[in-house]
Amino acid sequence: MKAAVYLGKDRMEIREVPVPEPDADGVLVKVEACAVCGSDIRIFHHGNSRVNPPQILGHEAAGVVEKTGANVTRFKKGDRVAIGADVPCGECSFCEAGIGNNCQINYAMGYQFAGSFAEYVLLNKTVVTYGPVHAIPGNLSFEEAALAEPLACVLNAVELTTIRLGDTVTIIGAGPIGCMIIPIAYMSGASKVIVVQRSRPRMEAARQFNADAYICSSEEDPVKRVLEETGGLGSDVIFTANPSPQSHAEALKMAKNRGRINLFGGLPAGSTVTMDTNIIHYKELCVTGAHGSLPRHHRQALELIAAGRPDIKPYISHRFPLEKIQEAFAAAEGHLGMRVVVEPAL
Numbered sequence: 001m002k003a004a005v006y007l008g009k010d011r012m013e014i015r016e017v018p019v020p021e022p023d024a025d026g027v028l029v030k031v032e033a034c035a036v037c038g039s040d041i042r043i044f045h046h047g048n049s050r051v052n053p054p055q056i057l058g059h060e061a062a063g064v065v066e067k068t069g070a071n072v073t074r075f076k077k078g079d080r081v082a083i084g085a086d087v088p089c090g091e092c093s094f095c096e097a098g099i100g101n102n103c104q105i106n107y108a109m110g111y112q113f114a115g116s117f118a119e120y121v122l123l124n125k126t127v128v129t130y131g132p133v134h135a136i137p138g139n140l141s142f143e144e145a146a147l148a149e150p151l152a153c154v155l156n157a158v159e160l161t162t163i164r165l166g167d168t169v170t171i172i173g174a175g176p177i178g179c180m181i182i183p184i185a186y187m188s189g190a191s192k193v194i195v196v197q198r199s200r201p202r203m204e205a206a207r208q209f210n211a212d213a214y215i216c217s218s219e220e221d222p223v224k225r226v227l228e229e230t231g232g233l234g235s236d237v238i239f240t241a242n243p244s245p246q247s248h249a250e251a252l253k254m255a256k257n258r259g260r261i262n263l264f265g266g267l268p269a270g271s272t273v274t275m276d277t278n279i280i281h282y283k284e285l286c287v288t289g290a291h292g293s294l295p296r297h298h299r300q301a302l303e304l305i306a307a308g309r310p311d312i313k314p315y316i317s318h319r320f321p322l323e324k325i326q327e328a329f330a331a332a333e334g335h336l337g338m339r340v341v342v343e344p345a346l
Contacts, residue, residue, distance in 0.1 A: 001016070001017060001018075001019045001118060001119040001120050002014055002015070002016060002017075002118065002119050002322055002323070002344065003015060003016075003017045003056050003117065003118035003119065003322075004056065004057070004058075004117040004118065004322060004325040004342075005017065005053075005054045005055070005056060006043065006044065006051070006053050006054065006055050006056065006057050007053050007054055008047070008053045009044075009045060009046065009047050010044065010045060011053075012044060012057075012325065012326065012329075014322065014323055014325070017118075019119075019120050020114070020120065020121075020122035021122075022067055022068065022069045022072075022122060022123075023069055023124075023125075024069040024070045024071045024072075025069050025071050025072060025124070025125035025128060025129075026068075026069045026072070026122060026123060026124050026125060026128065027065055027067070027068050027069070027072055027075050027122075027123040027127075027128050027133075028065070028066045028067040028068075028120055028121075028122055028123075029061075029063040029064065029065055029066060029081060029083065029116075029120065029121050029122075029123060030063050030064045030065075030066045030119065030120055031061055031062075031063040031116045031118060031119060031120060031121055031344050032062055032063045032064065032142035032143075032343065032344070032345060033061065033062050033063070033141075033142040033143040033145070033146040033341050033342070033343050034058040034059075034060060034061040034062075034115070034116040034117055034146060034341070034342050034343075034344075035060035035061075035143075035146045035147060035149070035150070035316075035339045035340065035341045035342070036058075036060075036328055036329060036331075036332040036339070036340040036341075036342065037059065037060055037085075037149075037150065038175070038177075038243070038332075039059075039266070040057050040058065040059075040110070040329070040332075041329060041332060041333050042266075042268070043057060043110075044057070044329060046268065046269065048111065050106065050108065050111040050112055051110075051111050051112075055110075055111075055114060055115075056110070056114040056115045056116070056117055056118050056121075057110045057115045057117050058109070058110045058115035058116040058117035058118070058121075058342070059083070059084065059085035059108060059109040059110040059111075059115050059116065059149060060084075060085070060116075060146050060147065060149040060150060060339075061082070061083040061109070061115070061116035061121065061146055061149075062080070062081065062082045062083065062136060062142040062143070062145035062146040063080075063081065063083070063116070063121070063142065064078065064079070064080055064081075065077055065078060065079040065080075065081060066120065072128060074128065075128070075133075079135060080135065080136040080142070080145070081133055081134065081135060081136060082133070082134055082135075082136050082145040082146065082148045082149075082298070082302055083109060083116065083121070083123070083127075083131075083132065083133050083149075084109070084131070084132025084133070084148065084149040084152055084293065084295065084298040085108045085109050085110065085111075085132070085149055085292060085293075086100065086101045086103075086106075086107075086108050086132065086292040086293060086294070086295075087100075087107040087108055087109065087113065087126055087127050087130060087131040087132070088100025088101075088103050088107070088130045088131070088294075088295070089103050089105045089107060089126065089130070090126065090129060090130035092104060092105065095130070098294070099294070100130065100294055100295070101156070101291055101292040101293060101294055102291075107126060107127075108292075109121075109127070109131075113127060117322065117325060117342055118322070118344070119322070119344045130295070131295060132149070132152070132293070132294075132295040132297075132298035132299075133295075134148075134295075134298060134299045134302055136302065137302060137303070137305075137306035139306055140302070140305060140306055142343075143316055143319070143341045143343070144305055144312045144313065144316075145302060145305070146341060147305070147312050147315060147316065147339060148298055148301040148302045148305060149293075149298065149301075150176060150177055150180060150339070151180055151184075151301035151304065151305065151310075151312070152293035152294075152297035152298040152300070152301040153177065153290070153292060153293045153297070154177060154180045154181050154184055154301075155184065155293065155297045155300055155301055155304075156290050156291075156292065156293040156294065156297050157181070157239060157262050157264045157290035158181070158184050158185070158188055159297075160262065160288055160289075160290050161237055161239070161260050161262040161288060161290070162237075162260060163185055163188035163189055163190050163236075163237050164189055164236070165189035165191075166189065166190075166191045167189060167190050167191065167192075167236035167237050168190065168191065168192040168193075168194065168229075168230055168235045168236050168237070168256075169181075169185040169190040169192070169193050169194070169235065169236065169237045169238075169239070170193075170194040170195075170196060170226055170235035170237070170238045170239070170251075170254060171185075171193065171194070171195050171196070171211075171238075171239045171241055172196045172197075172217075172222070172238065172239065172240045172241060172242055172244075172247045172250070172251065173196070173197065173239075173240065173241035173242030173244075173247070173265060174195050174196075174197035174202050174203055174205070174206035174214075174241075175202070175241065175242070175335070175338075176315050176338045176339045177241050177264075177265075178195065178197075178206070178239070178241035178242070179195075179206050179209045179315065179338065180310070180315065181239055181241060182195070182209045182210070182211050183209065183309065183310035184310070185237075187309060190237070192212045192213075192229075193211040193212050193213075194211065194212065194213045194214075194215065194226060194229055194235065195211045195213070195214050195215065196215045196217050196222045196225075196226070196247075197214070197215070197216060197217065198216070198217045198218045198244075199216075199218070199335060200216050200218070200219070201335075202335050203215075203216050205337065205338070208314055209314070212229075213225075213229050215229075222250060222254065223250055223253045223254045226254040227254065230256065233256050233257075234254055234255050234256035234257070234259060235254055235255060235256055235259060236256050236259050236260070237259065237260050237261075237262075238251045238254060238255055238259065238260070238261045238262070239262045239264045240261070240262070240263050240264055240265050241264050241265050242265045243265050243266060243267055243268060244265075244267075245267055245271050245272065245273040247265075248263055248267075248273045248275065249273055249274060249275050249276075251263075252275060252276065252279040252280060252283075252285065252287075253279065255279075255283060255285055256283075257283045257284060257285075258283070258284050258285070258286075259283070259285055259286070260285070260286045260287075260288070261285060261286070261287045261288070262288055262289065262290055263287065263288070263289045263290075264289070264290050266291075314338070315338045315339050316338065316339050316341055317336070317337025317338040317339065317340065318331045318332075318336065318337050318339075318340040318341065319340075319341050319342075319343055319346065320340065320341070320342050320343070320346070321342070321343060321344070321345075321346035322342055322343075322344040322346075325342055328340050328342050
C-alpha cells in the first residue's frame with residue numbers, strides 16, 4: 001500500500017509498505033479520509049517523544065472495515081467507521097476513572113500506533129477494545145466523519161470549562177478548532193461569543209461562523225476591545241485556541257472576576273509564559289487546560305455532526321490525494337483555509 005512515512009524532522013516520503021495484517025483481535029480499515037491536525041505539523045517539524053520514525057502519522061480519520069480478526073465481534077467487513085486519536089490503555093487508575101486521555105501511557109493513533117495517512121490503517125486490540133472507533137451515521141460522508149476527532153476535543157474542553165446560560169465567551173484563535181468552539185458555545189448557553197485572531201485573512205474567513213464580535217489583535221489591543229465588548233467587566237469564559245504564549249497572559253486580563261479560562265491550545269516545547277498570578281488571585285479566576293478527548297466525546301461528536309449541530313461541511317476547505325501530502329501540510333500550516341483533508345482514493 002501507499003503510505004506517507006514520517007522519517008524524522010521535516011522529512012516525509014510517500015512509500016510502498018506492506019499492508020498490515022490484523023491478528024485475531026485486530027481490525028484493518030481502508031482509509032477514505034484523514035484530516036491534517038496542528039499536532040501532525042508540530043511532529044513533522046519538531047518531532048515527538050511518542051513518535052519513533054519511521055512512522056505513519058494521521059489521527060482524524062474515517063474509512064471502511066476491510067478485514068477483522070477471528071475474535072472481533074464489534075465490527076464486520078464493510079462497516080463505515082470514524083477513528084479518533086487518544087486511546088486509553090483501559091487498565092490504569094486514570095482509565096478506570098473514565099479519564100483515559102490522562103492515561104500515563106498516553107497511546108494515540110499516529111503516535112505509538114501507525115496512523116491514517118495511508119491507504120490502510122491497522123486497529124490493534126487496545127484500539128478496538130478501548131479506543132475512539134465508532135460507526136459513521138448513514139447521512140455523513142467520510143470527510144465529515146473524520147472531523148469528529150477535533151470536535152471531540154472541543155467537547156472535552158467545553159465540558160471542563162463549564163459555559164453557563166447567558167455567559168460571554170471569548171475564543172482567542174480562529175483556526176478550525178477555535179471556530180468549532182463558536183457553535184458549541186452557543187449550544188451550551190452563551191449569549192455572546194467574541195473571536196480574537198491575529199491574522200486578518202484568517203479572521204475574515206472565520207466570519208462565516210457568525211460570532212457576535214471579531215477582533216484583529218494585530219491591529220488593535222484585544223484586551224481593551226474585549227473589555228469594551230463586555231461593559232468593562234471582561235469575559236465569563238475564555239479559550240486560548242492557539243499556540244501563542246502571549247494569549248495565555250492576555251486571557252487573564254480580559255477575564256471577568258470568577259471567570260473560567262481554558263488553556264486549550266498547546267504551546268511549542270520549551271515555551272514560557274509570564275503571568276501576573278495576582279490577577280488570578282484577586283479576580284478569583286479558574287484556570288484549566290484541556291488535552292485531547294475521551295472515546296465518549298468522539299461518539300458524541302459524530303452524533304452532533306449527524307444532527308447538523310454544527311454543520312461540519314464549512315470547516316473543510318481543502319482536499320488532497322495522499323501523493324500530495326506535502327502540499328496538504330503546507331496548506332494547513334499556511335492558514336489558507338480551515339481543515340485540510342487527505343483522501344487516499346483521490
